[in-house]
Structures are given as C-alpha cells and as structure tokens.
Amino acid sequence: MSYTSCLKKHPMRLIFPYANSILRASLEKGSPQKLLMDYSTMRHFTTFCPDYRTYVLLLRACSKCSDIYATMQIHSHLTKVGLLRNQDIIAPLLRLYIDHDRMMEACELYWPMLEWSTDPFHGNLMLMGFLKEGQLDKAYQIFKRMPVKDLVSWNSMIAGAVRTSHLKDAMNLFSRLVNSGLVPDGFSFSSVLSACARAGARCYGVWVHQLMDEVGVDKNHLLISALVDMYAKCGRIAVSVEIFNSVKRKHLSTWNTMIRSLAGHGLGSDVVMLFRRMELSGVVPDGVTFVALLTACSHCGMVEEARQYFETMTSKYSITPKVEHYGAMVDTLSRAGLLDEAYNLVMSMAVKPDAVIWRALLSACRRYHQTKLGDVTIEQIACQGSGDYALLSNIYSSINRWDDSEEVWKEMKKKKVRKIKGLSWVELGGSTREFKAGDRSHPDSDDIYRVLHGLLKKAKAEGYTPSTELVTKDVSQEEREENLSFHSEKLAVAYSVLKTGPGTEILVSKNLQACGDCHEWMKIISKLLCRVIIMRDRVRFHRFESGCCSCKDYW
Known part of the structure; x- marks a missing residue:
C-alpha cells in the first residue's frame, strides 16, 4: 500500500518527523512529482505541520522536476508561516526563480532580504540571473545595493561587462576592485585582459600585467593566452611572442592564440613556422588551429598553403571542416581573385554556407567589379546588414552605375536596415x-x-x-x-x-x-x-x- 493510500485510509495519525522521512524517501527514489503529491495529501488528510526541513525537501523536488508553479505555491506557504528568513530555504527558492528566468519574483524575494542579511551569496545569485540575460544595468542596481561584495561579486560584474561589450565599464570595475582592498584572482585578470584586448587599451593592459606579477597570481594557460591575445590586439606582437616563448609547456589554447595573433598581424610565414613547431612538439591541432591557419593564409595571399592545410586537416587529423573553415578558405580564394573557384567551393560545401561566407565573396565582388556575382551573392544573405548593402552599392558606384547604387540604399531604407557608423x-x-x-x-x-x-x-x-x-x-x-x-x-x-x-x-x-x-x-x-x-x-x-x-x- 502506498504512503498516499495509507494516509487517506488512516488520517490524523501521522506526526511530522515521519512525514519528512516519507517525503525524503520519495525524493531519494527519484520521484520528485510523487513527493509533491504526498505533501498535498498530508496537508489534506493529516494534522501535519511542516517545518523548514519539509520546505527544503519540497524546493529540492521543484528543482528536480522544474515545476515553477509549485515553487510559487510553496513561496506563498513560506510567507504565511514566516520562514522566509531561513538561510536554508531562501537560497534554493531564489535559485529556482533565477533558473526559470523569473527575475521579477526573484527581486520581490531579494530586496526585503537586505534588511536582515549581509551575505553576498544571495546577491551573487541575483547578479548571475541578470547577467545571464545580458541585463548589465539591472545587475548593476543589485551590485550597488549589496551591503557586502566579495570577489565573486566583482568578478561577475567585470565578466558581465565584457560579455555585453561595455569594455570601459569592465576596466573601471576592475580598478574599483583593486581599490576595495580585495585581491584579484585569475578570473578577474582573465576578464579584464579580454576587455583591454578588445578595446585596444594598451596602457591599462600593461598595468594589469604588472599587477599580476605583484599579486603573484598563478599564470595558468588561460592567463598566458589572455596576455598573448591582449598584447597582440594592442599592437605589441613582439611582446606576445616573448611571453609565448617564455612558457615551457604550452597548452593547445596557447598555441592557438599565438597562431591567431600572428595571423591578425599578417605574419603568414611566422604562422607556418609556428605550426611546424607545434607539430614537432607533439601537440595535436584542433579545428580552432586550422581556422587560424587558414585565416593567416587569407591575409597573406597564401593560396597553395591554404589548400594544403584544408586537405591536411581531414586527411591527417580527421577534422571535419565546419562553416568557419570553409569561410576562411572562401575568403582566401576570393581575396586572390579566384572568384569562380570560391563560388564553386561555396556551392559544394558539406554544410550550409552562412552570411559570413557570402559576405567574403561579396567583398571580393566589389574589389574585382563582379556585379553579376555580387547580385547573386546578396540574394543568398538571409540576414542582410548595412555592410552588405554598402558593399553592393560600392560595386555599382565603382563602375558608375549610380542609379543601381542609389536603388541599393533605397532598398536598405525600405527594409529599415540601420547603417553601422564607423x-x-x-x-x-x-x-x-x-x-x-x-x-x-x-x-x-x-x-x-x-x-x-x-x-x-x-x-x-x-x-x-x-x-x-x-x-x-x-x-x-x-x-x-x-x-x-x-x-x-x-x-x-x-x-x-x-x-x-x-x-x-x-x-x-x-x-x-x-x-x-x-x-x-x-x-x-x-x-x-x-x-x-x-x-x-x-x-x-x-x-x-x-x-x-x-x-x-x-x-
């Protein structure tokens, strides 16, 4: 006979210590829905008075079966019985709302907590929820009102600012972290170095590097890669190479970052030599490596080398080309003026070409005045951005087809495509x-x-x-x-x-x-x-x- 049947047949005989045991057993047997049903039955057929342990079990069940409506009912019960100040209850309840993107309910739960709790854990959960949705402004409102901010709080905000491309804000937050008296960790440095790299903030990046040495943070492969990337993107490729060469045991990601950095500077021959070093050292390249190699070839006009790498990745390393590899290969051929070969490669791809590939071809059409292929290409771009229209307009204007050029801009306005300002x-x-x-x-x-x-x-x-x-x-x-x-x-x-x-x-x-x-x-x-x-x-x-x-x- 099941617990539920027993309770219905013999009401008023169950006291809550046994009730919690019954509920826990249901949860341990992997039946969170049954636990919620048993709880409902107990409430109706017994004098059962749940305690905080009961609600902890109920919230665990809601988490396992993703039942947000049951969660809201439990929240209502907790309000009535006055258990919303219990630390064992508030955290899982808050997490449930955040996991289900119910940030309004999470806020209603969180703001009153500030009157009695200074624990940054709950605030960090709120930051995670808003930053997951890319809502940096709302996350900052939480951050400002947190009575205590720990390193997790600062790191979350810095990383969130970087992810949403608020690079100045990320650097300002890092400076405030340093001034707060807390010591930045590897995660802090990795995030702010990414901001420096993307913003081209060389002076700030150099200061961050010096601070890393002062703090004595362990430079793992992630931080080494971040430093290599930062200096390269700030125009100091020689420093990137110096840092890379100073590492005895290089992780695959570090090799990839160095190859990608050299490619970005158009140092094709250096990329070829570095890849040979990588192979000789016994490090097996991955798909990311070959994207960087093919990109270097496209920037330097190394068509034959690109063909060899494209063939090697499948024949030697059994790497199936993805859209990124095809894109780099199409770009290499297009830049070299081999538009027919590039177009044939696009049409024979094993994966569906994306807008990036068509744009590479369109850009070459502009350079080599191929209006017919340009027309064909623009039709293939599913999500037409302002850059696509600008390219096609440039193709027409370069051969004095002013009416066609003007029609392109009219079509852009008609579709309400906003031009990206340089x-x-x-x-x-x-x-x-x-x-x-x-x-x-x-x-x-x-x-x-x-x-x-x-x-x-x-x-x-x-x-x-x-x-x-x-x-x-x-x-x-x-x-x-x-x-x-x-x-x-x-x-x-x-x-x-x-x-x-x-x-x-x-x-x-x-x-x-x-x-x-x-x-x-x-x-x-x-x-x-x-x-x-x-x-x-x-x-x-x-x-x-x-x-x-x-x-x-x-x-």
Whole structure:
C-alpha cells in the first residue's frame, strides 16, 4: 500500500518527523512529482505541520522536476508561516526563480532580504540571473545595493561587462576592485585582459600585467593566452611572442592564440613556422588551429598553403571542416581573385554556407567589379546588414552605375536596415577618445581639424590623391574629397599627432574595415612624420612605417 493510500485510509495519525522521512524517501527514489503529491495529501488528510526541513525537501523536488508553479505555491506557504528568513530555504527558492528566468519574483524575494542579511551569496545569485540575460544595468542596481561584495561579486560584474561589450565599464570595475582592498584572482585578470584586448587599451593592459606579477597570481594557460591575445590586439606582437616563448609547456589554447595573433598581424610565414613547431612538439591541432591557419593564409595571399592545410586537416587529423573553415578558405580564394573557384567551393560545401561566407565573396565582388556575382551573392544573405548593402552599392558606384547604387540604399531604407557608423578610437594617458566621421564633439575639435588640414595638404604634396571612386554618391569631385577627408581614422590620427610628441607610435582601433583611401593616406603620413602608425580594424592589423604597410597592400 502506498504512503498516499495509507494516509487517506488512516488520517490524523501521522506526526511530522515521519512525514519528512516519507517525503525524503520519495525524493531519494527519484520521484520528485510523487513527493509533491504526498505533501498535498498530508496537508489534506493529516494534522501535519511542516517545518523548514519539509520546505527544503519540497524546493529540492521543484528543482528536480522544474515545476515553477509549485515553487510559487510553496513561496506563498513560506510567507504565511514566516520562514522566509531561513538561510536554508531562501537560497534554493531564489535559485529556482533565477533558473526559470523569473527575475521579477526573484527581486520581490531579494530586496526585503537586505534588511536582515549581509551575505553576498544571495546577491551573487541575483547578479548571475541578470547577467545571464545580458541585463548589465539591472545587475548593476543589485551590485550597488549589496551591503557586502566579495570577489565573486566583482568578478561577475567585470565578466558581465565584457560579455555585453561595455569594455570601459569592465576596466573601471576592475580598478574599483583593486581599490576595495580585495585581491584579484585569475578570473578577474582573465576578464579584464579580454576587455583591454578588445578595446585596444594598451596602457591599462600593461598595468594589469604588472599587477599580476605583484599579486603573484598563478599564470595558468588561460592567463598566458589572455596576455598573448591582449598584447597582440594592442599592437605589441613582439611582446606576445616573448611571453609565448617564455612558457615551457604550452597548452593547445596557447598555441592557438599565438597562431591567431600572428595571423591578425599578417605574419603568414611566422604562422607556418609556428605550426611546424607545434607539430614537432607533439601537440595535436584542433579545428580552432586550422581556422587560424587558414585565416593567416587569407591575409597573406597564401593560396597553395591554404589548400594544403584544408586537405591536411581531414586527411591527417580527421577534422571535419565546419562553416568557419570553409569561410576562411572562401575568403582566401576570393581575396586572390579566384572568384569562380570560391563560388564553386561555396556551392559544394558539406554544410550550409552562412552570411559570413557570402559576405567574403561579396567583398571580393566589389574589389574585382563582379556585379553579376555580387547580385547573386546578396540574394543568398538571409540576414542582410548595412555592410552588405554598402558593399553592393560600392560595386555599382565603382563602375558608375549610380542609379543601381542609389536603388541599393533605397532598398536598405525600405527594409529599415540601420547603417553601422564607423568609429575609431585611441588610448592616450590612460583614457580612450572616440571619433566618428566628421566628428566635432571633441573639446579640441578646432585644433584637431587644423592638424588634419595640414596633414592632408602635406600628403597631397607628396603625391596623395583621394580615392574618390570609393564615394558611393554621384556628387562633385570636391564633395567626394571632403567626404573622404574627415573619416574617423584620419581624425584619430590627427588627434594623436596633436597630443603626442615627435616619433611617438600611434595606435588607432576601428570597429569596421578601414577604407582604401585612409590606408593610402596613412602610408604617406607615416613617412612624412617619421612615425609608426598601427591601425587595428575589424579584420586585421596594419603597421604603417616609412610609407609602407605590413599588409603589403594585400587586404
């Protein structure tokens, strides 16, 4: 006879110690639903008075069977019996709401707790819930009101800021963590180094590295990889190589990070040599390794090497190509002008091509003026972003098909696709300054434009001719030149020249791919000023020195 049947047949005979045993037995037998049914029966057929242990069992059952409605009923019971201040109950109840994305109910439970509890554990659960949903602002409201913040609290907020691309906030939070008296751990450093890498915040990144040494944090493979990545993305590839070579036993992720970093700087021959070292050391490459290798090939025009790597990954290492591998291979062929071969590879792929692959092909169509293939390609991009329309418009305008170019922009407006604005930024004196095309919001705008006009004049005297064919509107030559003159990266360079002394290296980061006109202009400016200009765009690094670029104009 079951517990439920027994209770219905012999009511009023059960006292709660035995009731908890019955409920626990149901849970241990893997029957959380039965536990909830037994509890309901006890409430109706006995004088059973549940205690806090009963509710702990009930919440465990709700967790196992993901029953949020039973959870809410139990919450109501707990309110009536006054057990909501019990630490053994509040945490699992809070976690249940968070796991089911019921953050409103979680907040209603959490805010009153601040009157009687200073334990950061519950606040950390709330941070986890909001950050999981990408709601950094709401997480910050919790964080601000937490009476006590432990290292988990700070780490959660820093990592959350990085994940949601609030990179300045991540660095500010890390500085506040250091000033709070708590000692950052490996997780803290890993997150903030990622922020520095993505923001191109070299000075701050160097300070973080020094702090790591002062604190004496154990540099595991994750932190080594983070350091390699940070220095590479901040234009210090030589430091990345130095850190990499200082490690005796290198983890696969460290090899991959170094290969990817060299690829981003267009150092194809170095990538080939490093991969040979990796194989000789006995480390077996994975899919990530080959994405980095193929990317290096695409940046350096190494078509034959790319073909060999693409074949080796399957024949030697039994790695099935994924869409990322096909994408890098298509990009390699497209950049080299082998558009027919690239298109045939796309059509023969074992996996469905994504928008990234079609964009690589579309970009090549613009470079090589292949309008027909460009039309075919744009139709294949399921989620058309502003960059796709810009590429197709550029294809038409480059061959003076102005009406078709204008139709592309009209179609973009019709579909309400918003154009992504180009932004460039520089880090000087520990702070980051951001610019957009034609920007006059900076306090030093008059001086910045004065410097820029001077640089443009000197560059023209050295043979610089604005690439007016890149302007996608049918306007006068003067208007086209003016359109090109005040691009965000030119303003960022002018600001750096204004604020730094002769010979100082200039590092500019951009959220989009650099335009051809700015690329040519920076080559000449690097020669005129006898300065190294490093520009990191969405695709790769360009190092301008003495009138030349590290990409050798292959980009």
